[in-house]
Every structure is written in structure tokens, then in C-alpha cells.
Amino acid sequence: MKLGGVAFDDKLSSSRRNVVNALFDQVITFRHAELKGAWGAIHAGETQVAKAKAAGRNITAAAETLAEARRLASAVPIDGKRASDKDTNAAFKGKADVKSRLEAEWDSFAKANYARARELAESAPGRIK
Numbered sequence: 001m002k003l004g005g006v007a008f009d010d011k012l013s014s015s016r017r018n019v020v021n022a023l024f025d026q027v028i029t030f031r032h033a034e035l036k037g038a039w040g041a042i043h044a045g046e047t048q049v050a051k052a053k054a055a056g057r058n059i060t061a062a063a064e065t066l067a068e069a070r071r072l073a074s075a076v077p078i079d080g081k082r083a084s085d086k087d088t089n090a091a092f093k094g095k096a097d098v099k100s101r102l103e104a105e106w107d108s109f110a111k112a113n114y115a116r117a118r119e120l121a122e123s124a125p126g127r128i129k
Contacts, residue, residue: 012084015084015089016083016084016089018089018092018093019078019083019088019089019092020083022092022099022102022103022106023076023077023078023083023106025103026103026106026107026110027076027077027106027107027109027110030107030110031107031110031111031114034110034111034114034115034118035073035110035114037114037118038069038072038073038113038114038115038117038118038121039073041069041117041118041121041122042066042069042070042073042117042121044121045062045065045066045069045121045122045124045125046066048062048124048125048128049062049063049066049124049125049128052125052128057128057129058128058129059128059129061127061128061129062124062125062126062127062128063124065120065121065123065124065127066120066121066124068117068120069116069117069118069120069121069124070117072113072114072116072117072120073113073114073117075109075113077105077106077109077110078106088102
């Protein structure tokens with residue numbers, strides 16, 4: 001199916017709907033405050049770095065720190081291949097223990113990444129020379 005010039009695989013989407021919904025909840029819905037805090041710190045850091053760059057200051061280390069913060073804030077704990085895996089999907093259709101374990105892993109991943117991203121972003125302006 002074509003949507004706005006993008007090829008959309010509705011069978012693939014349907015096959016991993018439960019996994020994607022659970023993932024979204026764990027890394028976005030339930031961690032919204034932490035995610036918002038991380039991105040707020042990233043954007044604030046980028047504003048300070050842009051001002052420093054305009055003033056001719058060396059921003060290399062600060063920019064690298066912010067890039068790592070962005071990577072962490074954007075990371076997901078499961079890739080497309082694993083999200084499509086039959087065993088992973090089966091966990092969301094009747095294997096409550098496996099589902100709970102995966103969701104706990106994803107939640108821990110999100111909490112740790114967002115905290116580290118915020119920490120890095122807040123430290124980035126201090127790396128401007």
C-alpha cells in the first residue's frame with residue numbers, strides 16, 4: 001500500500017501491532033516526563049551552543065556531547081527484526097511472564113537513557129571553550 005509516497009506494509013504492521021503498542025507505552029507514554037525533560041535539556045543546550053558558535057567559540061566538545069544525548073533520547077530497545085520475531089510477538093498474545101519481562105527491560109532502558117541524555121545535555125554548555 002502506498003501512503004503519501006511511502007510504501008506501507010500493512011501485513012507487517014498488523015503482525016507486530018501488540019509489540020509496537022507495548023513499546024510505545026513503555027518508552028513514550030509511561031516515560032513522558034523523563035523524555036520531555038531530556039529533550040528540553042537537549043534543546044536548551046543546543047541554544048547555548050548555537051550562541052557560543054555565533055560568538056566564535058569552540059563548541060566541538062559540547063556539540064559531540066549533545067549528539068550523544070540526542071542518540072540516547074532517540075534510541076529504542078528493540079529493532080524491527082526483533083519486533084517482527086514470532087517468539088517476541090507470541091509473548092504479547094498469552095505469555096504474560098515474557099511480556100512483563102520485556103516491558104520491564106524496555107522501561108529500564110528508557111529511564112536510563114533519558115536520565116543520561118538529560119545529564120549529558122545539561123553538561124554540554126560547560127564544554128564550550
